[in-house]
Amino acid sequence: MIVMKFGGTSVESETAIRRVTEIVRAAEVRRPVVVVSAMGKTTNKLLAMAREAAAGRRDQALGLLDELRLDHLRHGLPLAGAESADLERFIRSHFEWLEEFVKGLAAVGELSLRSMDAIASAGERLSSLIVSFAFRAAGMRAEHVDSRRVIVTDTRFTEARPLFERTYAALKERVAPLAQEAVVVMGGFIGSTLDGQTTTLGRGGSDYSAAIIGAGIDAEEIQIWTDVDGMLTADPRIIAGGHRVKSLSFAEAAEMAYFGAKVLHPATVLPAVEKNIPVVILNSRRPEAGGTRIASEAVPSKNPVKSISCKRGITIVNIRSTRMLMAHGFLRRIFEVFDRFTTSVDMVSTSEVSVSLTLDNTENLRAITDEIRSFAEITAENDHALVCLVGENIRHTPGIAGRAFQVLSKLNVRMISQGASLLNLGFVIADRDVPEAVAALHREFFSELDPAVFD
Ligand code: ADP
Ligand code: ASP
Ligand code: MG
Numbered sequence: 001m002i003v004m005k006f007g008g009t010s011v012e013s014e015t016a017i018r019r020v021t022e023i024v025r026a027a028e029v030r031r032p033v034v035v036v037s038a039m040g041k042t043t044n045k046l047l048a049m050a051r052e053a054a055a056g057r058r059d060q061a062l063g064l065l066d067e068l069r070l071d072h073l074r075h076g077l078p079l080a081g082a083e084s085a086d087l088e089r090f091i092r093s094h095f096e097w098l099e100e101f102v103k104g105l106a107a108v109g110e111l112s113l114r115s116m117d118a119i120a121s122a123g124e125r126l127s128s129l130i131v132s133f134a135f136r137a138a139g140m141r142a143e144h145v146d147s148r149r150v151i152v153t154d155t156r157f158t159e160a161r162p163l164f165e166r167t168y169a170a171l172k173e174r175v176a177p178l179a180q181e182a183v184v185v186m187g188g189f190i191g192s193t194l195d196g197q198t199t200t201l202g203r204g205g206s207d208y209s210a211a212i213i214g215a216g217i218d219a220e221e222i223q224i225w226t227d228v229d230g231m232l233t234a235d236p237r238i239i240a241g242g243h244r245v246k247s248l249s250f251a252e253a254a255e256m257a258y259f260g261a262k263v264l265h266p267a268t269v270l271p272a273v274e275k276n277i278p279v280v281i282l283n284s285r286r287p288e289a290g291g292t293r294i295a296s297e298a299v300p301s302k303n304p305v306k307s308i309s310c311k312r313g314i315t316i317v318n319i320r321s322t323r324m325l326m327a328h329g330f331l332r333r334i335f336e337v338f339d340r341f342t343t344s345v346d347m348v349s350t351s352e353v354s355v356s357l358t359l360d361n362t363e364n365l366r367a368i369t370d371e372i373r374s375f376a377e378i379t380a381e382n383d384h385a386l387v388c389l390v391g392e393n394i395r396h397t398p399g400i401a402g403r404a405f406q407v408l409s410k411l412n413v414r415m416i417s418q419g420a421s422l423l424n425l426g427f428v429i430a431d432r433d434v435p436e437a438v439a440a441l442h443r444e445f446f447s448e449l450d451p452a453v454f455d
Contacts, residue, residue: 005188008041024135112157128186141183160201221280253279305389317357384428385434404427413427
C-alpha cells in the first residue's frame with residue numbers, strides 16, 4: 001500500500017482532477033490510499049465567508065458561498081459521468097447545510113474555533129467525494145471514507161492533534177482492508193473528537209493527514225503530489241532558478257519545513273520517521289520530473305548546504321534586565337511567560353544583560369509585554385525574516401558561517417544561530433532584504449552542484 005496526497009492546486013479544477021485520475025490509475029497495483037486537500041483556494045474562501053458572516057456582513061458571506069457552490073458544481077459534475085446526478089445531490093445538500101450554518105453565524109455575530117473547523121472542513125469533505133466519483137467514472141474501483149470517522153483528535157479546534165492509538169486502530173480496521181479491494185479516497189486536514197465534533201489539523205494539515213494515514217496502514221511510501229518538482233534549493237516564490245534536491249534526510253526535511261518551506265507541513269515527517277516510511281514529493285503537472293525522496297539516511301553530498309529556507313514576517317523581541325546583570329532565574333521567568341501564552345520562540349540569543357528572541361505568532365505579544373514589563377524592559381521590532389541554511393553536512397564543514405557572513409556583509413544581520421540540531425545555520429535580517437540575501441547565498445552555495453543529490 002502507498003499513500004498519495006494531492007494538494008489544493010493538484011485538485012483545483014476538472015482538468016487537474018483528470019490528471020490526478022491518470023496518476024492514480026498508473027499506481028493502482030500499489031494499492032493507493034488517496035488523500036486530497038480542498039480544491040484550489042477553497043479553505044481560504046470558506047474561512048473568509050465565516051468571518052464575513054460573523055461580522056454581520058451576511059450578503060457578502062452568502063455571495064462567497066454561491067461562488068464556492070458554483071465552482072464545485074462546475075468542476076465536479078463533468079467528472080462524475082453517469083453518477084453526476086448523485087454527486088449533484090450531495091454537493092447541493094452540503095451547501096444547504098453550509099448556508100444554514102452561515103446564516104446562523106450572521107445572526108449570532110460570533111465565530112468560535114469550533115464553528116471555524118466545522119466550516120473549514122467542508123472543502124476536504126467536498127473535494128474527496130468529487131475525486132472518488134471521478135475515479136469511479138474513469139473505471140476504477142474507488143471508495144470514499146469520511147476522514148472524521150478514522151482520524152480521532154483532541155479538542156484543540158483549528159490545531160487539533162491526533163489521538164494516535166485510536167486513530168491507528170481505526171485505520172487498521174477500516175482503511176487497510178478496504179484498500180486491498182479499492183482505491184480509498186479520503187479528505188486531508190480534517191478529523192473529529194471522541195464525541196464526534198469536527199476538527200482540523202491546522203492550515204496546510206493535509207500533508208500531516210497523509211503521514212498519519214501512511215503510518216496507520218504501514219504504507220511502503222507516502223507520496224506528496226504538489227505544484228513544484230520537489231524540494232528546491234530555494235523557495236521559488238523568493239527566487240527563480242532553484243534546483244531540485246533529489247534526496248533529503250528526514251531531519252533535513254523537518255528543519256526545512258519548520259523554517260518556512262511551505263511545500264511540507266512541519267509535523268508531517270514525524271509519523272513517517274517513527275515508522276521509517278519514505279516520503280516522496282512529486283509534481284502532479286510533471287509526474288516524470290523525478291521529485292524529492294526523503295528517507296532516514298541522507299545520500300552523501302559534496303554540497304554541505306541542501307537548501308535555503310525562509311520564514312518571513314517575523315518579530316524580534318528584545319528583553320533587557322532592569323538590573324545591571326541578568327539575575328539568576330531571569331531566563332526562566334521570561335520563558336515561563338511565553339509558555340503560559342502558548343507562544344513559541346524560534347530563535348534565541350543572549351548577552352550579559354539582554355535576551356533577543358524571534359516570534360512568528362504575535363497574537364499574544366501585548367499581554368506578554370505587559371507581564372514582562374514588571375521585571376524587565378521589552379521592545380519589539382516587526383518585519384524581519386529568518387533565513388536558514390539547512391544540511392546534514394553543515395556541522396562537518398568548517399567555514400560555512402564565514403562564507404555566509406561574507407556574502408551577507410552588506411546587510412544588517414541582527415541575530416545568528418547554529419540550531420541545536422546542528423543541521424541549520426540561521427540569520428535574522430530585515431524582511432525587505434530577503435530576496436537579495438537568498439539570491440546571494442544561493443550563488444555562494446549552489447554554483448557547483450553534486451549530481452548525486454541535485455538536478
Ligand atoms: P499544496 O497545495 O500542494 O499543499 P503548498 O502550496 O502547500 O502546496 O506547497 C507548495 C509550495 O511550496 C510551492 O508552490 C512553493 O511555492 C512553496 N515552497 C516554499 N519553499 C519551497 C522549497 N524550498 N521548495 C519547493 N517549494 C517551496
Ligand atoms: N485545505 C487546507 C488548507 O488550505 C489543508 C491543506 O491544504 O493542506 O490549509
Ligand atoms: Mg500544503
